[in-house]
Amino acid sequence: QVKLVESGGGLVQAGGSLRLSCAASGRTFSSSDAMGWFRQAPGKEREFIVGIRWSGIRTFFGDSVKGRFAISMDNARNTVYLQMNSLKPEDTAVYYCAADLNPMFISSLVGEYRYWGQGTQVTVSS
16 A cells, blocks of 8 residues: 655745655555645645656646746655745645556646645745
8 A cells, every 4th residue: 555654844934945755655666656746725726736757757847836846756765855945925735745656647637646645734924
């Protein structure tokens, strides 16, 4: 059973940075398996941020975070990172990582991801 654990969230002032981690376990991931980062603000739908295969191939970032967020991974540690810079109050949300096993393409749809972490809260103060 795949288990995903996010960490690294917290309270930060606008303009600051955070790095989120998603530690994956329970499976030997293949290069074709994909991981996604999502976020959900209060009262809003869950929003796709970026996806990446364990091979390193990634999707484009959404316009709301483009140029400020970056994704990376450590295959040896089965960990995916989301580096968030120049944070804004509107980035406040619960951030989730998710796993999609051997998909034909990296999806931005919540329903395509079978496994989810518990989420980590990011709060950006103005």
